[in-house]
Amino acid sequence: MTARRFHVEGIVQGVGFRPFVYRTASALGLDGWVANVNGHVEGEVAGPARAVDEFAARLRTDAPALARVRRVRLTDGAPRPEYGPGFLVRHSAPAGPDTAPREIPPDAAICAACLAELRDPRDRRHRYPFINCTDCGPRATIIEDLPYDRVRTTMRRFPLCPRCAAEYADPADRRFHAEPVACPVCGPRLAWDDLRGEEALRAAVEAVEAGRIVALKGIGGYQLVCAAGDAAAVAELRRRKRRPAKPFAVMVPDVGAAARLARVGAAEEQLLTSPERPVVLLARRRRRGADPLAPQVHPGLARVGLFLPTTGLHHLLLDELARPLVVTSGNRSDEPIAIDDTEARRTLAGVADGFLTHDRPIRSRYDDSVVQFAGRTRITVRRARGLAPAPLPLAVNTPVAGAGAQLKHTFTLAADGRAHLGPHTGDLADASAYDAFLASYTNLKRLTGIEPTVLAHDLHPGYLSTQWAEAQPVRRIPVQHHHAHVAACAAEHGVQGPFLGVAYDGLGLGDDGTLWGGEILLADLSGYRRVGRFATAPLPGGDAAVRHPSRTALGQLFGGETLGSPHPYPWLARPFTDRLDPAEVTAVRAMVARGVNCPRASSAGRLFDTVAALLGLCDRVSYEGEAAVLLEAAAGAEHAAALAHRVVRAQGLWVYDSAPTLADLLSRQLDGEPVQRLAAAFHLTLGIVTAELVARAVAEGAPRTVCLGGGCFVNRRLVTEVKRRLHAQGLRVLVGGQVPVGDGGISYGQAAVAAARLAGER
DSSP, X not given: OEEEEEEEEEEOSSSSHHHHHHHHHHHTTOEXXXXXXXXXXXXXXXXXXXXXXXXXXXXXXXXXXXXXEEEEEEEEOOSSOSSOSSEEEOOOBOOOSOOSOXXXXXXXXXXXXXXXXXXXXXXXXXXXXXXXXXXXXXXXXXXXXXXXXXXXXXXXXXXXOHHHHHHHHOTTSTTTTOTTOOOTTTSOOEEETTEEHHHHHHHHHHHHHXXXXXXXXXXXXXXXEXXXXXXXXXXXXXXXXXXXXXXXXXXXXXXXXXXXXXXXXXXXHHHHTSTTOOEEEEEBOOOSSOOSSOGGGSTTOSEEEEEOOOSHHHHHHHHHHOSOEXXXXXXXXXXXXXXXXXXXXXXXXXXXXXXXXXXXXXXXXXXXXXXEEETTEEEEEEOOBTTTTSOEEOOXXXXXXXXXXXXXXXXXXEETTEEEEOOOXXXXXXXXHHHHHHHHHHHHHHHHTOOOSEEEEESOXXXXXXXXXXXXXXXXXXXXXXXXXXXXXXXXXXXXXXXXXXXXXXXXXXXTSSEEEEEEEEXXXXXXXXXXXXXXEEOTTTHHHHHOHHHHHHHHHHHOOOSSSOOOHHHHTHHHHHTSOHHHHHHHHHHHHHTSSOOEEEEHHHHHHHHHHHTTSOSSOSSTTHHHHHHHHHHTTOOOOOOOOEEEEETTEEEEEOHHXXXXXXXXXXXXXXXXXXXXXXXXHHHHHHHHHHHHHHHTTOOSEEEEESGGGGOHHHHHHHHHHHHHTXXXXXXXXXXXXXXXXXXXXXXXXXXXXXXXXX
């Protein structure tokens, strides 16, 4: 007889791993036991040597679909095992001195087997909204502590009925040790005021049918729901939520319904139906008849965010209503999604007409994830429910944390070769979002067991994340914003040596104290050198210019950096300036001339804003990035000749002189060239300019691996143009796929830089 102890690390709790071990050992005729210990799985097997070896191999190769086995350690077991014949699932051991970081399983969408039972009138869970098994259901949002057992989740207040307890204890059952298991007898119940169960569901259905807005308690927080085809309901939701233009996500019952609304490729279909169930941004199909989506769902855009139901409750709603639904975050604009019932009724009282809630508490806040594809390139816009906090690889030993940026905020905890990118929080300028960040950070730090000894943060002293970091009693490492962007891309792809970073975004503080945003960096994970940039222009009014693209455009026209090319703007720009308020034009001209509250920025994002304003697409934004989104939408699939462009040498850097581009744009606009073609021409021009800037750097000895980062690379057309032209130069081009390319990935990049600097000190 051979005996072996095994220790398995990774996402191995809450994913049916112990039942898998039990079935595997039993099938091989082995004796032993398995248990959750801290955040890992441990146990012992004994039996014939060949069977024990086969068991060890299957731990790595046959794990459940939701599991992510990172490490399996085997040691010799007791020569005379202390257990009897057969195999047992033991009660989880209490948390001990194990210092290895623990991994938290994300929530998983309802599986096919549970969906079949939900719709089967003969099944005892027929139409039970909270149906789940070891392959699906809530995980990260209900875990209160580890090891992962029912008593350490928000399900502990729901004692199992005899039938559920029997399933939970039966190794042959799909719900064997499924911690959130429940049924109509013993589990959570729906509520709508004084109504319960089916009556509550019917009240919510009738409200949506009547054109009202429903606050729905989802898996990771409250959601606001209305009929996506009801123009009046969608418009009212926009008014109440204070969200005038930002597109809404739409939930549809299945891939077929998604394909009738949008073009769904193989990669998109795989993601739509995955356990993660993110919102996937897709190109709308042109329709000849009535459109099932109101124009207000995604105003002015050719793409729509679609996702499939994540829970039994969502399926029941869609089955009853038989129409697409707007399902958006349960919050007011810029606030965090509500998770507490009392909080939700307070914050959403003026938004929702009714509340479809339930009595299962949500422990952790997780909004919906958002992903899209540019060809085969996956671009993560928001990493949240279904994706976070699943760990990502990172070369790190000393426990570190990344504090993140200000907008689209996330944080990262990293240790022992893994980084846990926390869920999307939002804009930290909002007090409730800042409080949500602190609560989420404290909770995930406790669950993972990672206690950072080093904290990386942005250079900008005005960011609340920076101010928070500077108040912590640990070593701090400042990381430049754009270095963090490209380092995030490099770290995700395991780039070890130097690389060329292309960072295009809105604004970030440079190491010279000026505002950057269109940068070419010669970098590795520990440091960088700026080798290229965009021409600078003033931002009249500072932050106010970010909200007013027309002001940004005036700053370019009146004070764009002079790099040797003429600026024939006054007469070319007259149609633009004539349609603005003359008092504002005069005031901005004076501000720029005197240099009053006009910080200069080399920002690609602000150049997008400028072009959108000059083309009449957007003078004032209601959400961050709106002007660039409208400019990309205007470009569509248009083909156009490139605009004039120029790359010059200035102050030891290669600089994109945008003056010829803007002059040509205005000239062609005066000649009557359509807005759509000019928008396409601008995207093409930026692709050409990027290729030229990179080529100049490579000719001077820069590496041939290029990492793209920054919020501008959410733009599918820009990504496609840049990748195509850099590939033509024989370069390796990388874009973040799991890590958000925008500011949501900053914290991961900060952690990567901190880890690299610490490694260099040894």
